[in-house]
Amino acid sequence: MTAASEALRRVGDVVWEIPASARPDMRVPARVFADEELLEAIRADRSLEQLENVACLPGIVDAALAMPDIHQGYGFPVGGVAATEPPDGVVSPGGVGYDINCGVRLLALPLGAEELGGRTEALVHEISRAVPAGAGKESLELDAAALEDVLRRGPRALVERFGIGTEDDLEHTESSGRLDGADPAAVSDRAHERGHAQLGTVGSGNHFLELQRVDEIFDAGTSAAFGLREGQSTVLIHSGSRGLGHQVCTDYVRRMDGVLARYGISLPDRQLACAPLTSPEGREYLAAMAAAANFAWANRHAMAHAVREAVARVVGRDAANGTRQVYDVAHNVAKLEPHGGRELCVHRKGATRAFPAGSPDIPADFRAVGQPVFIPGSMGTASYVLAGEPGAMERSFGTTCHGAGRRMSRTGARRRIGGAELRRELETAGIVVRCPSNKGLAEEAPFAYKDVERVVDVVARAGLGRRVARLRPLGVVKG
């Protein structure tokens, strides 16, 4: 047992805390939302030590928080949340991660899974042809002016320049798909080079597109507000800012690592490199991060367009036109938000904003029920649609989890099952699989993840979000 594990104390039904006194460099406590079984998995890697490290950041307020899907990352744990207060509070590029605005978008098709019937495999296949995966990048290649517009305005640039997607899509995207203050000039030439030909591509790792069926409704009223009904077909898109975002993080972690001494900052992990929010480095990172976040929203927007075109080819143009965007949420981002009468910079690293009913920052048609949150499980299990709850504003800076959370390394997953065997198992379970790499498929095996039912149960018990619907996979296109 690590020192961090030993210091952990239960402070609520599903809330655990390491006091700030556990280490001399901790400025605030480290707080974990979990039940006993999840905690066992969390204790098995270095998640808690990394959470303690986050609690050392200058200007952090209240506590370093861990969602129930937390696992070991680099610098910040994945599933970590930290709010810092200007002017001395810092922004940490590693606290957002390399895949800036990695996130998920849910599309609802105007037909049930049974109506789709024998066309399920054809639709999954068509989606796999329409959205380049892995290292593929032959998609919507942008010239310099168009890329700059995307960096400034996100998917709105695609709607207005190319007629891709709709105003309704923009309205049903977190922050309307655009973070203010984005500055393409703060994004390096290298990042531009890596991003310009990657719009509309899913990438690799744990990114995917999944065709699903609404399996169960838990909250009929909220489900109706989200436009979801039992048996309906949906498509979940999980991807981020691709090489452009990765390069922005690389550039700014290196830059901030070089100015720590200037600001008198010492850190327990170099990957937490940071600078005051009001410093030139902090401001420029926020401008570059906003540009990369806008690129990520445009990326998922372009993929949603490709999905609609696939629906048109397999089901028909009316079905494509009736395919509605439920919402799009970011998982990796730092945002300036008001909490408790203060403006804070909330870092969410593998965590989802989950604002409750009444929030002015969510679409008008969801304002009575709360913001939709999507929790992907794993291939072969289930995903959840949640709604933000008031408890999230009180206890987690308006945040909930972002997925099931890994519990096993990629190499561990590959040791346990081969890609071909997993492919057969999923297909036997009636799930269509399209994945260019058996190795990549095995790394994402369902047993490599925590139990999504348990993760969602903790979120509900903690009052961070409530269950709205469960989605079962019909087919998966893996990056």
Added chain:
Amino acid sequence: MPHRFVDHTGEVELHVEAASEEAVFAETLAAFAELVGRGGDGEHGRRTIELASPDRPTLLVDWVNELVYLAEVDGFLPGRVDELTLQGNRLRAVVGGRVGAAPANLVKAATYSGLELERREDGWHARLVLDV
């Protein structure tokens, strides 16, 4: 074993053992090549890489990030180090590989988390966590 991938819940943790610091850099390239694999044959190519960093461990991170960049933008997948010189905190290398082969897997970046590059009794050791 000159390099091995150690269990890490979220990412890939690389450990390298080598007789010299130069050999650590060459072996790290071999590990990178193993990780990204190759999606096709491509054509033979060579690239000259020149880097300057604040210190040697950072130079190792910059080395991998240069390989990430070349793979993604240039379609260059490294296969071997033909020449490699370290002078102070500068590196100059000539790398042979394939152009246009497309990686089978992607690496997002090398991180500073838990970064180690140090001399031990039996040679040089490096530890590097890669975001994949």
